[in-house]
Every structure is written in structure tokens, then in C-alpha cells.
Amino acid sequence: MIPPKFDYHRPTSVQEAVQLLQSSPEAKVLAGGHSLIPLMKLRLAAPAAVIDIGRIPDLRGIQALDSGELRIGACTTHHEIATSQAVQRAAPLLAEAAAQIGDRQVRYRGTIGGNLAHADPASDLPAVVVALNATLQAEGPQGSRSIPAAEFFVDLMTTTLQPGEILTQIRVPALGQGTGSCYLKFEHPASGYALCGAAAIVSLNPDGSCAQARLCFNGVSARPVDAAAVAQALVGSDLSDGAIDAAVEDHLRVPDPVGDIHASASYRQELAKALGKRALKAARDRARG
Amino acid sequence: MGVPIQLEVNGQTVRQEVEPRLLLVHFLRDVLGLTGTKIGCDTSQCGACTVLMDGHAVKSCTVLAVQADGSSITTIEGLAQDGKYHPVQEAFWEAHGLQCGYCTPGMILSVVDLLESHPSPSEAEIREGLEGNLCRCTGYHNIVRAVQIAAEAMGK
Ligand SMILES: Cc1cc2nc3c(=O)[nH]c(=O)nc-3n(C[C@H](O)[C@H](O)[C@H](O)COP(=O)(O)OP(=O)(O)OC[C@H]3O[C@@H](n4cnc5c(N)ncnc54)[C@H](O)[C@@H]3O)c2cc1C
Ligand code: FES
Ligand code: FES
Numbered sequence: 535m536i537p538p539k540f541d542y543h544r545p546t547s548v549q550e551a552v553q554l555l556q557s558s559p560e561a562k563v564l565a566g567g568h569s570l571i572p573l574m575k576l577r578l579a580a581p582a583a584v585i586d587i588g589r590i591p592d593l594r595g596i597q598a599l600d601s602g603e604l605r606i607g608a609c610t611t612h613h614e615i616a617t618s619q620a621v622q623r624a625a626p627l628l629a630e631a632a633a634q635i636g637d638r639q640v641r642y643r644g645t646i647g648g649n650l651a652h653a654d655p656a657s658d659l660p661a662v663v664v665a666l667n668a669t670l671q672a673e674g675p676q677g678s679r680s681i682p683a684a685e686f687f688v689d690l691m692t693t694t695l696q697p698g699e700i701l702t703q704i705r706v707p708a709l710g711q712g713t714g715s716c717y718l719k720f721e722h723p724a725s726g727y728a729l730c731g732a733a734a735i736v737s738l739n740p741d742g743s744c745a746q747a748r749l750c751f752n753g754v755s756a757r758p759v760d761a762a763a764v765a766q767a768l769v770g771s772d773l774s775d776g777a778i779d780a781a782v783e784d785h786l787r788v789p790d791p792v793g794d795i796h797a798s799a800s801y802r803q804e805l806a807k808a809l810g811k812r813a814l815k816a817a818r819d820r821a822r823g
Numbered sequence: 824m825g826v827p828i829q830l831e832v833n834g835q836t837v838r839q840e841v842e843p844r845l846l847l848v849h850f851l852r853d854v855l856g857l858t859g860t861k862i863g864c865d866t867s868q869c870g871a872c873t874v875l876m877d878g879h880a881v882k883s884c885t886v887l888a889v890q891a892d893g894s895s896i897t898t899i900e901g902l903a904q905d906g907k908y909h910p911v912q913e914a915f916w917e918a919h920g921l922q923c924g925y926c927t928p929g930m931i932l933s934v935v936d937l938l939e940s941h942p943s944p945s946e947a948e949i950r951e952g953l954e955g956n957l958c959r960c961t962g963y964h965n966i967v968r969a970v971q972i973a974a975e976a977m978g979k
Contacts, residue, residue: 535865535884542826542843542889564890571885572867574844584843586890613879637955638936639870642879643886725868726954 537574541583548673548702551587555698556675558583563700565609565648568640593647593702596620602708604628608647608701612636615646624708627715627733631662634719636726647701650686653693653757655792656727660687661750661758662717665733668706674699687757712745713737714820716813719752720805722796728753729797730805734813736773738821744768749810754788754802761786761810768814778814782807828892832857833901841888848872848883850891851898859899859928863957870956873929874898880936882955899928902935911935911973920969922960930956934970943974 541558545551555561562581564570565588573579587593593609598620606615615621616633635641635649635658649659650670663670663683670681675698686693695701709715719731731752737745747765750758763785771777788806793799825840832855841850851857851874862884863871872884875897902909911934914920921927930953937944937952944952949970950963958966 536846536849537844539842539844542887544889564887567887567890568867568885571846571887575846575865575884588890637870638933638952639873639880639882639955640867642876642881 535575537571538577538580540574540581542586543583544586544589546590548587548590548592548700551585551590551700552673552675552698554583554585555700558585559697561585563587563651565651566611566643566645567648568636568644569648569652569654587700588645598624604704604706604708606646606704606706608651608703609645610647612641612644612646612649613638616641625666625706625715626709627666627717627735628659628662628706630715631658631717631719631731631733634658634717646704650704651693651695651701653687653691654727655690655756655758656722656725656729656753658717658719658728658731658752661731661733661752663704663706664758664760665715665735665748665750666706666709668704670701671703671705672699673702678702680705684760690756709735710737712739712821714817714822716816716820718809718813718816720809730754730802730809732806732809732813734810734817736768736814736817736821738773738818742772742822744771744773747814749782749814751788751806751810753792754806755790755792759788759806763787764810773818775815778811778818782810782814786810826889826892828889830891830893831895833897843887843889845888846884847874847876847886847888847891847896850888851883851896857898857900861925861928863925863929868955868957869926869929870933871926871929873932873956875932875936878936878939880933880955897932899931902931909935910976911938911969914969914973914976915966918965918969918972920961920966921958926956926958926960930958930966934973937970938974938977942978944970946971 560582593607597605612632621629668683715735735748739745747768749761767781791799861871863869867885
């Protein structure tokens with residue numbers, strides 16, 4: 535399997551990359567290449583030019599601000615995120631999800647920016663950045679802009695990134711004290727991609743009741759699903775198993791659930807219920823410490 | 824249009840002009856003649872093409888040769904030192920961690936990488952660490968044993 539021909543550029547700065555992208559509209563950005571190269575080998579993608587942003591120093595690395603916020607370069611690999619102590623401390627949900635992506639080889643090459651920009655509904659990171667209220671920084675001919683994660687994903691493989699824009703950084707606020715989180719995934723046994731992935735975050739009041747909750751899903755719809763009604767129903771509850779089960783049973787609605795040869799829409803909805811309950815309970819247990 | 828690249832392969836510096844679409848696995852096999860690295864699938868899933876790139880296991884069918892510019896690559900041909908097999912190679916031999924042998928070069932390089940970060944892995948860690956390498960023959964039983972033997976030998 536040999537990709538079709540293309541011109542290759544390896545810019546050394548974000549500015550240069552944006553300029554190159556502007557001067558060749560048929561170009562594709564290449565980060566880790568672990569979604570794009572397989573598509574090119576199968577000839578499902580045939581960009582006239584490839585702009586390799588994988589070595590731009592500004593796009594790599596993880597910085598933790600004094601406020602606790604994480605600033606993660608778009609070209610930081612899944613491996614770097616999964617094994618970063620700063621991420622494990624401030625946003626363990628992200629580290630836990632990154633560690634479940636693909637296999638070791640994939641995690642050494644694949645990047646967070648590529649994963650989000652690719653917007654595959656079966657990917658693991660989209661629902662996680664939505665659950666964490668992350669902000670995505672993009673750079674384009676008009677300068678830079680911030681996009682709340684909840685607004686980034688538009689449809690299957692479609693984001694709000696405009697032609698000519700590059701995702702540069704992912705900003706993740708730190709989870710507060712008394713907060714627990716959990717990412718659970720039900721994999722397709724052959725591909726390892728998520729048939730359903732559940733990202734849960736639970737914060738406790740001093741008396742142990744639920745102060746805040748968040749529950750988001752990958753894999754069940756064309757874009758990440760934010761089960762805000764479930765979270766709302768949990769606030770103020772005692773977070774008992776019964777309270778969690780009831781909140782999920784009564785309030786989980788998956789808009790436009792996807793069904794395909796691997797799993798029907800109704801099966802995926804059942805998976806979402808089961809994984810959602812389990813992820814919330816695990817997050818609660820971790821919050822309790 | 825050829826792009827000049829320079830990289831180290833099994834300790835030797837290689838300079839070459841390559842087509843941008845050339846995959847690292849084809850560079851290794853067809854340009855350098857290092858056919859120990861195998862191709863087992865079209866979908867980046869099997870791991871038969873695994874090599875070490877700057878010490879990390881990567882699937883060379885999913886890396887462009889131009890992306891490997893400036894890096895250091897180890898293939899199965901480069902693992903033995905001074906005519907002596909690497910302990911992981913010895914262990915695969917001892918435990919018979921193979922049957923047809925097609926997955927073995929990639930499997931061994933993944934194990935070298937795994938033992939670097941997990942010097943004494945549990946059985947679960949071994950199986951999870953080798954998720955990216957498929958074997959059609961062995962049922963993995965002897966592969967897991969080989970990793971355990973290698974870990975022990977290297978820990979001494
Ligand atoms: C065998 C295998 C198993 C996998 N399993 C999983 C899994 O279980 N879960 C999972 O989530 N993913 C999985 N993946 C996908 C993997 O996580 C990819 O690495 C990721 O989806 C894409 O990241 P990348 O850096 O490789 O991007 P690339 O392949 O380089 O790019 C992907 C797309 O995003 C665009 N892009 C990349 N970076 C940017 C940027 N900074 N700004 C704008 N556009 C950009 C590219 O133009 C391209 O369209 C798997 C991949 C393989 C090969
Ligand atoms: S040849 Fe199968 S993963 Fe590379
Ligand atoms: S020994 Fe035949 S594929 Fe593994």
C-alpha cells in the first residue's frame with residue numbers, strides 16, 4: 535500500500551506552517567500521521583501537499599501554570615500525555631484516556647491535536663476534552679482564536695477549524711479538590727476503537743453530597759455527547775449507587791445515535807447507560823479517596 | 824521530487840534522496856535491503872513492521888521515511904551485538920516464542936521497548952504491552968513466557 539504522490543514541506547514555525555497552508559489549499563497538515571497516513575495508503579485521502587508540523591518546537595510539550603491549568607502543545611503524543619505527572623495530577627481523566635488509545639506504537643506517534651482535529655467519533659479524546667471544559671487554540675491567517683471544546687466538534691470528521699487553520703494548543707483547567715474522574719471504554723475487539731467511551735467527573739461537597747458532575751460519551755453519536763441532564767440530576771444527591779443508576783436511567787438521551795455493522799444504535803445506547811453508570815461510580819469512589 | 828534525508832540505521836549513517844511518499848518500511852526493506860522487517864497488513868494494526876525509532880517501538884508502515892529524517896532506527900538486524908544475540912532474542916529461542924516467525928522481528932523489538940519501561944512486567948502488562956503486535960500462530964502463550972525469561976535474564 536503506497537500513498538499517492540504529494541509535495542512535502544516541513545516548516546519550523548507555526549507562522550510558516552500557516553503561510554504554507556494558505557499558499558497550497560490542497561495541502562493537509564501531518565502531525566503523528568496515525569490517522570492520515572493509513573487513509574493515504576488506502577487512497578481515501580490524496581492531498582497534493584503534506585505540511586509536516588510534527589517537529590515545530592512550539593507545538594510540543596506540556597506546561598502546568600501556577601493556576602493549575604495545563605497547556606498542551608497540539609503535537610504532544612498520547613504517550614507523553616499518558617505518562618506525564620503534570621497531567622496525572624491536574625487532569626487524570628485525560629491521562630487515563632490517552633493510555634487507552636490504540637497500542638504502544640500508536641501512542642508513541644499519535645498526537646492530541648491530530649486526534650481532536652480528525653474528529654473520528656470512535657476516538658477517545660473528544661468527549662474527554664469536552665468533559666474537562668478544555669479550550670482549543672487555533673492559529674490561522676487571521677491570527678489566533680480560542681474555541682471551547684464543546685463548540686469544536688460539528689459532525690462526523692468535521693470541526694469548526696477553518697481551511698488554513700492549525701490547532702496549536704489544548705488548555706485544560708485543573709480539576710479541583712474533592713474531585714474524581716474516570717474514563718471507561720468498550721472497545722471493538724479487532725480495531726481497539728471505542729464502540730462507546732464514557733468520561734465522568736464528580737466533585738463532592740464537604741458533606742459528601744454531589745457538588746458537580748459531568749458525563750460525556752464518545753462513539754455513540756457523530757460528535758461527543760454531553761449528558762448534561764444526567765449531571766444536573768446528580769447535583770445535590772448522595773451519589774449512592776441507586777442515585778447514579780436512577781439519574782442515568784431517567785435522564786440519559788443520546789441524540790442521533792449511530793448504528794453500523796459493528797453495533798446497532800440501540801446496543802450503543804445500552805452500552806452508554808452501562809458505561810456511564812460504571813464511570814460515575816468509579817469517579818465517585820476516587821473523589822472520596 | 825526527491826527529499827534528502829539522513830538517519831542512523833543500526834548504528835550506521837545513511838544518506839539518501841527519497842520520494843516523500845516512501846514509507847519507512849519500504850525504505851528499510853527495498854532501499855537498504857533490510858528485509859527482516861515485515862509487512863503484515865494494510866491497516867497499521869499488525870505490528871509486523873515494528874522497529875525502534877529513537878528507542879521507541881513504531882510501526883514503520885505508518886511512518887514516512889522523510890519523517891524519520893535525523894532519527895536513529897534499530898531493526899531486527901541491528902539487535903545482536905558482536906555476534907551475540909540480544910537477551911530478548913535468546914529468550915524467544917529458548918521459550919520457542921514463535922511458530923512461523925513472521926511476527927517475530929516486530930514482536931521482539933516491541934518487547935525490547937516494553938522491558939525498557941517495565942523491567943519486570945506482570946503477565947497482564949506483557950499482554951497489554953504487546954497489544955500492537957498480532958501473532959496468527961502461537962496463541963501468545965510462549966511469547967509471554969519468552970518475555971518473562973528475557974526480563975529475568977536482563978534483570979540479573
Ligand atoms: C492501529 C491504530 C489504532 C488506533 N486506535 C485508536 C484508539 O483506540 N483511540 C483513538 O482515539 N485513536 C486511535 N487511533 C488514532 C490515533 O489516535 C491517531 O494518532 C489520531 O487520531 C490522529 O493523530 P495524529 O497525530 O496521528 O494525526 P494525523 O494522522 O497526522 O492527522 C489526522 C488529521 O488531523 C489533521 N491534523 C493533525 N494535526 C493537526 C493540527 N495540529 N491542526 C489541524 N489539523 C491537524 C490532519 O490534517 C489530518 O486530517 C489509532 C490509530 C491506529 C493506526
Ligand atoms: S504492516 Fe501491519 S502494522 Fe505495519
Ligand atoms: S509466529 Fe506466525 S505470526 Fe507469530
